[in-house]
Amino acid sequence: MSCAAGGAAGGTARPALASIPPAPLEEVPYVQTPQSVVDAILALAGVQRGDRLIDLGSGDGRIVITAARTHGARGLGIELAPHLIDLSNRLAREAGVADRARFVAQDLFDTDLSGASVVTMYLLPDVNLALRPKLLSTLAPGTRVVSHDWDMGEWRADRQVVVPAPNKPVGLERTSTLRLWIVPARVDGPWTDPRRRLTLTMKQTFQDVEAELRADGMPVRRLGGTVAGRSLRLFAIDGGPLVRLNGTVRADRIESRLSMGGGAPRRLALRRD
Structure with a gap:
Protein backbone atom coordinates (compact mmCIF):
# COMPACT_ATOMS: atom_id res chain seq x y z
CA MET A 1 0.00 0.00 0.00
CA VAL A 183 -19.65 7.28 7.47
CA PRO A 184 -22.70 8.70 9.30
CA ALA A 185 -26.00 9.63 7.70
CA ARG A 186 -26.79 13.33 7.76
CA VAL A 187 -29.40 14.08 10.39
CA ASP A 188 -28.70 17.73 11.23
CA GLY A 189 -31.79 19.94 11.52
CA PRO A 190 -35.49 19.52 12.34
CA TRP A 191 -37.52 16.36 11.77
CA THR A 192 -41.25 16.12 12.36
CA ASP A 193 -44.10 13.66 12.76
CA PRO A 194 -47.19 15.73 11.90
CA ARG A 195 -49.62 13.05 13.10
CA ARG A 196 -48.17 13.09 16.60
CA ARG A 197 -47.35 16.82 16.52
CA LEU A 198 -43.78 16.01 17.49
CA THR A 199 -40.52 17.65 16.40
CA LEU A 200 -36.98 16.33 16.85
CA THR A 201 -34.30 18.95 16.15
CA MET A 202 -30.79 17.52 15.90
CA LYS A 203 -27.36 19.09 15.94
CA GLN A 204 -24.77 16.75 14.42
CA THR A 205 -20.99 16.80 14.80
CA PHE A 206 -19.70 13.91 12.70
CA GLN A 207 -21.25 10.80 14.37
CA ASP A 208 -22.25 12.59 17.61
CA VAL A 209 -25.75 14.00 17.95
CA GLU A 210 -27.47 16.32 20.41
CA ALA A 211 -31.21 16.83 20.06
CA GLU A 212 -34.31 18.54 21.43
CA LEU A 213 -37.56 16.63 21.45
CA ARG A 214 -40.74 18.74 21.45
CA ALA A 215 -44.23 17.29 21.63
CA ASP A 216 -47.64 18.55 22.69
CA GLY A 217 -48.33 18.05 26.36
CA MET A 218 -44.75 17.49 27.49
CA PRO A 219 -41.75 19.65 28.37
CA VAL A 220 -38.85 19.96 25.95
CA ARG A 221 -36.47 17.03 26.38
CA ARG A 222 -32.72 17.03 25.68
CA LEU A 223 -31.32 13.91 24.04
CA GLY A 224 -27.85 12.76 23.05
CA GLY A 225 -26.42 9.86 21.12
CA THR A 226 -24.80 8.76 17.91
CA VAL A 227 -25.49 7.93 14.28
CA ALA A 228 -23.49 4.98 12.93
CA GLY A 229 -24.11 4.65 9.22
CA ARG A 230 -27.90 4.78 9.00
CA SER A 231 -28.48 3.66 12.60
CA LEU A 232 -29.56 6.46 14.98
CA ARG A 233 -29.50 5.93 18.76
CA LEU A 234 -30.66 8.70 21.13
CA PHE A 235 -31.40 8.80 24.87
CA ALA A 236 -32.34 11.42 27.46
CA ILE A 237 -29.43 13.44 28.89
CA ASP A 238 -31.40 16.04 30.88
CA GLY A 239 -31.97 14.00 34.05
CA GLY A 240 -35.69 13.59 33.40
CA PRO A 241 -37.74 10.44 32.83
CA LEU A 242 -36.41 7.85 30.42
CA VAL A 243 -36.56 8.68 26.72
CA ARG A 244 -34.99 6.40 24.14
CA LEU A 245 -35.18 6.55 20.34
CA ASN A 246 -33.78 3.91 18.00
CA GLY A 247 -34.15 4.56 14.30
CA THR A 248 -32.96 3.97 10.76
CA VAL A 249 -32.21 6.96 8.56
CA ARG A 250 -33.40 6.67 4.97
CA ALA A 251 -32.65 9.86 3.04
CA ASP A 252 -35.32 12.33 4.19
CA ARG A 253 -37.13 10.09 6.64
CA ILE A 254 -36.35 8.21 9.85
CA GLU A 255 -38.22 5.04 10.77
CA SER A 256 -37.90 4.72 14.53
CA ARG A 257 -39.25 3.43 17.81
CA LEU A 258 -39.65 5.84 20.71
CA SER A 259 -39.82 4.80 24.38
CA MET A 260 -40.85 7.35 27.00
CA GLY A 261 -41.06 6.99 30.75
CA GLY A 262 -40.50 3.25 30.69
CA GLY A 263 -43.49 2.60 28.46
CA ALA A 264 -43.59 0.22 25.51
CA PRO A 265 -41.83 1.45 22.36
CA ARG A 266 -44.09 2.99 19.76
CA ARG A 267 -43.46 3.52 16.08
CA LEU A 268 -42.47 7.01 15.05
CA ALA A 269 -42.08 8.13 11.42
CA LEU A 270 -40.09 11.35 11.12
CA ARG A 271 -39.58 13.40 7.99
CA ARG A 272 -37.00 16.09 7.37
CA ASP A 273 -38.64 19.47 7.82
Missing part, protein backbone atom coordinates in the same frame (compact mmCIF):
# COMPACT_ATOMS: atom_id res chain seq x y z
CA SER A 2 1.22 3.44 -0.86
CA CYS A 3 1.56 6.31 1.51
CA ALA A 4 1.24 8.66 -1.43
CA ALA A 5 -1.39 11.32 -1.91
CA GLY A 6 -2.91 10.08 -5.10
CA GLY A 7 -0.47 7.21 -4.77
CA ALA A 8 2.82 8.76 -5.84
CA ALA A 9 6.02 10.21 -4.61
CA GLY A 10 5.40 12.87 -7.23
CA GLY A 11 3.20 15.19 -5.17
CA THR A 12 -0.44 16.06 -4.67
CA ALA A 13 -2.72 18.26 -6.74
CA ARG A 14 -4.28 21.00 -4.66
CA PRO A 15 -7.95 20.28 -3.75
CA ALA A 16 -10.50 23.03 -4.36
CA LEU A 17 -11.98 22.96 -0.85
CA ALA A 18 -12.67 26.08 1.17
CA SER A 19 -11.61 24.35 4.38
CA ILE A 20 -8.07 23.65 3.15
CA PRO A 21 -5.41 26.07 4.41
CA PRO A 22 -3.49 28.06 1.81
CA ALA A 23 -0.18 26.24 2.41
CA PRO A 24 0.43 23.50 -0.16
CA LEU A 25 -0.12 19.93 0.97
CA GLU A 26 3.01 18.02 1.82
CA GLU A 27 4.32 15.57 -0.75
CA VAL A 28 3.82 12.03 0.48
CA PRO A 29 6.41 9.29 -0.09
CA TYR A 30 5.65 5.72 -1.10
CA VAL A 31 5.93 3.38 1.89
CA GLN A 32 5.11 -0.30 1.48
CA THR A 33 2.60 -1.71 3.95
CA PRO A 34 3.57 -5.13 5.41
CA GLN A 35 1.26 -7.93 4.32
CA SER A 36 0.29 -8.68 7.92
CA VAL A 37 -0.96 -5.10 8.25
CA VAL A 38 -2.82 -5.38 4.93
CA ASP A 39 -4.67 -8.40 6.34
CA ALA A 40 -5.49 -6.48 9.52
CA ILE A 41 -6.82 -3.50 7.53
CA LEU A 42 -9.17 -5.70 5.54
CA ALA A 43 -10.31 -7.51 8.70
CA LEU A 44 -11.00 -4.22 10.49
CA ALA A 45 -13.06 -3.02 7.52
CA GLY A 46 -14.96 -6.31 7.40
CA VAL A 47 -14.30 -6.68 3.67
CA GLN A 48 -16.35 -9.41 2.03
CA ARG A 49 -17.75 -10.56 -1.29
CA GLY A 50 -19.89 -7.81 -2.80
CA ASP A 51 -17.80 -4.95 -1.42
CA ARG A 52 -16.23 -2.38 -3.71
CA LEU A 53 -12.98 -1.16 -2.21
CA ILE A 54 -11.04 1.93 -3.28
CA ASP A 55 -7.44 2.23 -2.07
CA LEU A 56 -6.13 5.81 -2.18
CA GLY A 57 -2.43 5.64 -2.87
CA SER A 58 -2.36 1.97 -3.82
CA GLY A 59 1.41 1.52 -4.27
CA ASP A 60 2.14 -2.03 -5.40
CA GLY A 61 -1.58 -2.90 -5.24
CA ARG A 62 -1.42 -5.36 -2.37
CA ILE A 63 -4.55 -4.14 -0.54
CA VAL A 64 -6.72 -4.27 -3.67
CA ILE A 65 -5.25 -7.60 -4.80
CA THR A 66 -5.67 -9.20 -1.36
CA ALA A 67 -9.24 -7.93 -1.10
CA ALA A 68 -10.06 -9.53 -4.45
CA ARG A 69 -8.12 -12.79 -3.96
CA THR A 70 -8.91 -13.52 -0.31
CA HIS A 71 -12.23 -11.76 0.31
CA GLY A 72 -13.94 -11.87 -3.09
CA ALA A 73 -14.33 -8.09 -3.28
CA ARG A 74 -13.85 -5.83 -6.27
CA GLY A 75 -11.22 -3.12 -5.93
CA LEU A 76 -9.81 0.00 -7.49
CA GLY A 77 -6.34 1.33 -6.74
CA ILE A 78 -5.60 5.03 -7.21
CA GLU A 79 -1.95 5.81 -7.87
CA LEU A 80 0.08 8.45 -9.71
CA ALA A 81 3.39 6.64 -10.24
CA PRO A 82 3.28 4.85 -13.65
CA HIS A 83 5.75 2.15 -12.61
CA LEU A 84 3.56 1.24 -9.62
CA ILE A 85 0.47 1.07 -11.82
CA ASP A 86 2.31 -1.28 -14.19
CA LEU A 87 3.56 -3.39 -11.28
CA SER A 88 0.09 -3.60 -9.69
CA ASN A 89 -1.57 -4.69 -12.92
CA ARG A 90 1.09 -7.36 -13.45
CA LEU A 91 0.69 -8.68 -9.89
CA ALA A 92 -3.11 -8.72 -10.29
CA ARG A 93 -2.76 -10.83 -13.44
CA GLU A 94 -0.36 -13.19 -11.71
CA ALA A 95 -2.78 -13.56 -8.80
CA GLY A 96 -5.64 -14.33 -11.20
CA VAL A 97 -7.76 -11.35 -10.08
CA ALA A 98 -7.22 -8.87 -12.91
CA ASP A 99 -10.99 -8.94 -13.58
CA ARG A 100 -11.68 -7.71 -10.01
CA ALA A 101 -8.60 -5.58 -9.23
CA ARG A 102 -8.10 -2.47 -11.33
CA PHE A 103 -5.53 0.32 -11.06
CA VAL A 104 -5.65 3.80 -12.56
CA ALA A 105 -3.30 6.77 -12.64
CA GLN A 106 -5.32 9.56 -11.08
CA ASP A 107 -5.11 12.23 -8.42
CA LEU A 108 -7.04 11.05 -5.37
CA PHE A 109 -8.87 14.39 -5.04
CA ASP A 110 -10.30 13.87 -8.54
CA THR A 111 -11.43 10.31 -7.84
CA ASP A 112 -15.14 9.48 -7.77
CA LEU A 113 -15.62 7.69 -4.45
CA SER A 114 -19.41 7.47 -4.57
CA GLY A 115 -19.60 3.76 -5.44
CA ALA A 116 -17.22 2.56 -2.72
CA SER A 117 -18.37 0.52 0.27
CA VAL A 118 -14.82 0.54 1.70
CA VAL A 119 -12.07 3.18 1.37
CA THR A 120 -8.52 2.51 2.59
CA MET A 121 -5.62 4.93 2.75
CA TYR A 122 -2.10 5.41 4.05
CA LEU A 123 -1.42 9.11 3.60
CA LEU A 124 -0.34 11.93 5.93
CA PRO A 125 -2.29 13.95 8.53
CA ASP A 126 -2.79 17.05 6.37
CA VAL A 127 -3.91 14.96 3.41
CA ASN A 128 -6.39 13.06 5.60
CA LEU A 129 -7.86 16.37 6.79
CA ALA A 130 -8.04 17.68 3.22
CA LEU A 131 -9.89 14.51 2.17
CA ARG A 132 -12.29 14.51 5.12
CA PRO A 133 -14.97 16.77 3.57
CA LYS A 134 -14.96 14.70 0.38
CA LEU A 135 -15.32 11.45 2.32
CA LEU A 136 -18.23 12.77 4.37
CA SER A 137 -20.07 14.38 1.46
CA THR A 138 -19.49 11.74 -1.22
CA LEU A 139 -19.59 8.36 0.50
CA ALA A 140 -22.89 6.68 1.30
CA PRO A 141 -23.86 6.25 4.97
CA GLY A 142 -22.37 3.04 6.30
CA THR A 143 -19.28 3.14 4.09
CA ARG A 144 -16.21 1.97 6.05
CA VAL A 145 -13.04 4.07 5.95
CA VAL A 146 -9.74 2.73 7.28
CA SER A 147 -6.63 4.86 7.69
CA HIS A 148 -3.19 3.43 8.42
CA ASP A 149 -1.44 5.37 11.22
CA TRP A 150 -3.13 8.78 10.81
CA ASP A 151 -6.38 10.14 12.22
CA MET A 152 -9.04 12.53 10.87
CA GLY A 153 -8.73 15.33 13.39
CA GLU A 154 -12.00 16.03 15.23
CA TRP A 155 -13.77 13.15 13.46
CA ARG A 156 -12.96 10.46 16.01
CA ALA A 157 -12.56 6.89 14.89
CA ASP A 158 -15.35 4.43 15.64
CA ARG A 159 -12.75 1.77 16.33
CA GLN A 160 -8.97 1.73 16.67
CA VAL A 161 -6.52 -1.16 16.87
CA VAL A 162 -2.74 -1.41 17.14
CA VAL A 163 -1.20 -4.36 15.31
CA PRO A 164 2.37 -5.70 15.20
CA ALA A 165 4.34 -4.64 12.11
CA PRO A 166 7.80 -6.20 12.46
CA ASN A 167 8.66 -5.48 8.82
CA LYS A 168 7.44 -1.88 8.80
CA PRO A 169 10.04 0.27 7.01
CA VAL A 170 9.29 3.52 8.88
CA GLY A 171 8.85 4.55 12.52
CA LEU A 172 10.64 3.73 15.73
CA GLU A 173 7.99 1.29 16.96
CA ARG A 174 7.29 -1.75 14.85
CA THR A 175 3.53 -1.37 15.16
CA SER A 176 0.76 0.12 13.03
CA THR A 177 -2.29 1.99 14.31
CA LEU A 178 -5.40 1.31 12.25
CA ARG A 179 -8.51 3.47 12.56
CA LEU A 180 -12.01 2.69 11.30
CA TRP A 181 -14.75 5.22 10.62
CA ILE A 182 -18.33 4.44 9.64
